[in-house]
Amino acid sequence: MLKKITAVLFALMLTLSCLPIAVAEAQPAETGSHILVVYFSATGTTKGVAEKLAEGLSADLYEIVPEAPYTDADLNYNDRKSRTSIETDDPSCRPAIAGELPELKSYDTILIGYPIWWGDVPRIISNFVEQVNLTDKTLAVFFTSGGSGLGSSMKHLEQQAGAGAWLEGKRFSARTTVEELKNWAASLGIQP
Ligand SMILES: Cc1cc2nc3c(=O)[nH]c(=O)nc-3n(C[C@H](O)[C@H](O)[C@H](O)COP(=O)(O)O)c2cc1C
Numbered sequence: 001m002l003k004k005i006t007a008v009l010f011a012l013m014l015t016l017s018c019l020p021i022a023v024a025e026a027q028p029a030e031t032g033s034h035i036l037v038v039y040f041s042a043t044g045t046t047k048g049v050a051e052k053l054a055e056g057l058s059a060d061l062y063e064i065v066p067e068a069p070y071t072d073a074d075l076n077y078n079d080r081k082s083r084t085s086i087e088t089d090d091p092s093c094r095p096a097i098a099g100e101l102p103e104l105k106s107y108d109t110i111l112i113g114y115p116i117w118w119g120d121v122p123r124i125i126s127n128f129v130e131q132v133n134l135t136d137k138t139l140a141v142f143f144t145s146g147g148s149g150l151g152s153s154m155k156h157l158e159q160q161a162g163a164g165a166w167l168e169g170k171r172f173s174a175r176t177t178v179e180e181l182k183n184w185a186a187s188l189g190i191q192p
Pocket residue numbers: 040041042043044045046047075076077084085114115116117118119120144145146147148149
């Protein structure tokens with residue numbers, strides 16, 4: 001009986017963690033830049049790339065922080081019942097974002113970084129692009145992975161955002177340099 005109650009409570013917890021929570025908008029740390037680098041990173045690889053990209057472009061930085069942080073067990077892709085497996089199996093899942101969303105008015109260019117999860121974009125990034133207004137923004141994605149390419153991740157984000165001009169995305173590794181990131185942005189016509 002106790003096992004049954006625990007299982008029901010666990011399932012309820014996972015369902016609730018998928019529900020987006022409306023949050024107020026706030027201003028990210030301002031450098032006066034027209035570029036905002038937005039990222040989500042569960043284990044730090046994408047975070048490192050995002051920080052170097054922001055440094056190279058003198059851009060502002062906004063981290064998408066999950067309201068419920070991902071534990072090692074959550075990130076276990078060998079477990080079909082782990083949180084990330086359950087989120088992947090549910091295309092409508094939108095994990096809640098902690099704190100306030102950035103005010104985007106002063107940015108014309110937004111670069112979005114994420115790790116590839118199951119060949120796709122983590123659902124929390126989908127939550128972000130659905131909650132903010134990307135009309136008239138120039139957008140590009142950068143991502144890290146164990147080897148996979150872009151897959152359908154950007155196409156999905158573009159559909160979910162329903163706005164903005166999306167440029168080609170690129171994979172980077174932890175060893176990527178500031179210079180390489182600056183060159184990638186320049187190749188897309190994005191300058192500090
Ligand atoms: C749940 C999960 C699913 C993943 N799926 C893939 C995948 O499909 N292809 C791949 O190359 N790497 C995959 N990875 C590896 C991550 O993309 C890679 O380790 C990434 O650099 C982690 O970035 P982060 O440290 O910013 O979270 C997966 C990792 C996790 C936790």
